Amino acid sequence: xxxxxxxxxxxxxxxxxxxxxxRKDLLGIQELTAEEISLVLDTARQFRRVGTREVKKVPxxxxxxxxxxxxxxxTRTRTSFELAAARLSADIVNISASASSLTKGETLxxxxxxxxxxxxxxxxxRHSSAGAAQFLADRLEASVINGGDGAHEHPTQxxxxxxTIREKKGRVAGLHVVIVGDILFSRVARSDIHALTKLGxxxxxxxxxTLVPRVFERLGVEVRHDLDAVLPEADVFNLxxxxxxxxxxxxxxxxxxxxxxxxxxxARAARLRPDCLIMHPGPxxxxxxIDSEVADSARSVILDQVANGLAVRMAVLYLCAGAGARQxxxxx
Ligand code: CP
Numbered sequence: 001x002x003x004x005x006x007x008x009x010x011x012x013x014x015x016x017x018x019x020x021x022x023r024k025d026l027l028g029i030q031e032l033t034a035e036e037i038s039l040v041l042d043t044a045r046q047f048r049r050v051g052t053r054e055v056k057k058v059p060x061x062x063x064x065x066x067x068x069x070x071x072x073x074x075t076r077t078r079t080s081f082e083l084a085a086a087r088l089s090a091d092i093v094n095i096s097a098s099a100s101s102l103t104k105g106e107t108l109x110x111x112x113x114x115x116x117x118x119x120x121x122x123x124x125x126r127h128s129s130a131g132a133a134q135f136l137a138d139r140l141e142a143s144v145i146n147g148g149d150g151a152h153e154h155p156t157q158x159x160x161x162x163x164t165i166r167e168k169k170g171r172v173a174g175l176h177v178v179i180v181g182d183i184l185f186s187r188v189a190r191s192d193i194h195a196l197t198k199l200g201x202x203x204x205x206x207x208x209x210t211l212v213p214r215v216f217e218r219l220g221v222e223v224r225h226d227l228d229a230v231l232p233e234a235d236v237f238n239l240x241x242x243x244x245x246x247x248x249x250x251x252x253x254x255x256x257x258x259x260x261x262x263x264x265x266x267a268r269a270a271r272l273r274p275d276c277l278i279m280h281p282g283p284x285x286x287x288x289x290i291d292s293e294v295a296d297s298a299r300s301v302i303l304d305q306v307a308n309g310l311a312v313r314m315a316v317l318y319l320c321a322g323a324g325a326r327q328x329x330x331x332x
Contacts, residue, residue, distance in 0.1 A: 020039055021036065021040075021320075023320060024320055024327055026320055027153070029155045029191045029194035030153065032194075032195075032198070037195055037198060038199070040159050041166060041312075041315075043315035044163055044308070044314065044315040045163075045311070046315075047311045047315050050314070056087055057086070057087050058087065058089065061088035061089055061090035061121075061317065062090070063091075064091070065092075065093065065118075065119055065120050065122070066085040066090045066121070067095060068081055068094045070095070070096055070124075070125075071126060071128065072126045076282055076306055076309060077126065077156065077157070078124075080310045081124045081317075088314055090317070108127070109135070112125075113139070113140070121321060121324070122142060122317060122324075123144050125144060126149075127148075130150035131150075131152065133146035133149050142324070143324040145316060145320060148187055149187065151184070151185045151190075152187050153187050153194075155191050157187075157281050158195040160308045161195070162195045162196065162199060163312050165277065165279075167308070169235065172199040174200060175201045175235040175236060176202045177235065177238060178204045178205075178206060178233075178237050179192060179238045180207060180239050181207050181239055181240035182211050182241065183212045184211045184213065185211070197220045204222040204224055205221055206225065206227050207262055208252050209225055211251050211252070227261065227268070231268055235273070236279060237272060239264055239289045240280075240281070240289065241280075241283060241284065241289060242258065258289075259287070264278070266294060269291065269294045275299075277301050278294065278299045278300045282302065282305075284302070
């Protein structure tokens with residue numbers, strides 16, 4: 001990256017100045033250290049200030065091109081990557097699978113290599129297959145950012161979740177975070193588990209045994225199946241959507257029964273600690289995993305999560321593009 005195009009020192013996040021971020025790609029949280037996670041969060045905090053200024057742009061990625069390649073639907077992730085790249089002054093191209101030559105049988109690899117031939121510097125990929133982002137990162141010089149790959153990882157969601165917890169609670173270490181619902185099919189749950197445990201939180205997973213099997217205990221978390229027993233113990237309550245699109249058979253008798261046993265109803269919300277944060281990555285199934293009024297209540301930080309996603313994604317783009325440029329400079 002041309003250092004002349006970077007923000008001035010006063011615009012450059014202090015925490016990101018040391019060259020401690022060496023990854024051109026962000027593929028998952030599992031491979032990150034606690035220090036790397038904290039670096040992204042610290043950088044995001046600096047970038048959030050940019051959003052409060054009259055001119056909400058810095059020139060960090062001027063002259064560089066970001067391609068949003070979304071092979072699965074998205075509202076929050078795609079839009080916030082687009083806005084994040086715009087605030088960093090990058091050129092942006094959005095591609096959806098249905099309007100691309102993927103529908104004509106072109107492979108993902110060929111699609112990505114053609115985009116790279118058109119000078120894409122950063123590719124944000126959402127795909128239904130676990131490992132798709134890694135597959136491209138191994139084959140491209142461009143930075144690859146995982147925007148969610150199957151049931152594997154959704155790293156920027158975990159970073160914005162962790163950022164939101166840290167901003168609201170002042171810390172992550174020592175907090176008890178309860179994640180409820182469809183853990184088996186959730187890339188958000190996997191990334192959250194890695195981020196939260198690396199930063200020292202206690203994590204409890206709750207849901208039916210079909211969707212929250214005990215094998216998850218290997219990730220250093222507790223597994224419980226009685227939601228009502230956990231309610232008064234949580235500092236943070238993170239609810240997940242039932243992912244009908246990934247489930248190949250019924251994992252519980254009915255949505256009504258799921259809500260009766262695992263939904264955050266008004267009665268259950270009343271048993272949470274007064275300062276317990278209520279989180280959800282979205283999209284919400286109102287009336288299924290969370291009561292509609294509870295989702296909109298004062299303790300809900302669901303829209304704060306979305307807003308924080310912008311600063312977090314600015315930080316990720318800034319750090320990965322910088323590392324990618326340094327690697328290309330060394331190679332040339
Ligand atoms: N949380 C999340 O990934 O939302 P989208 O599917 O709308 O991007």
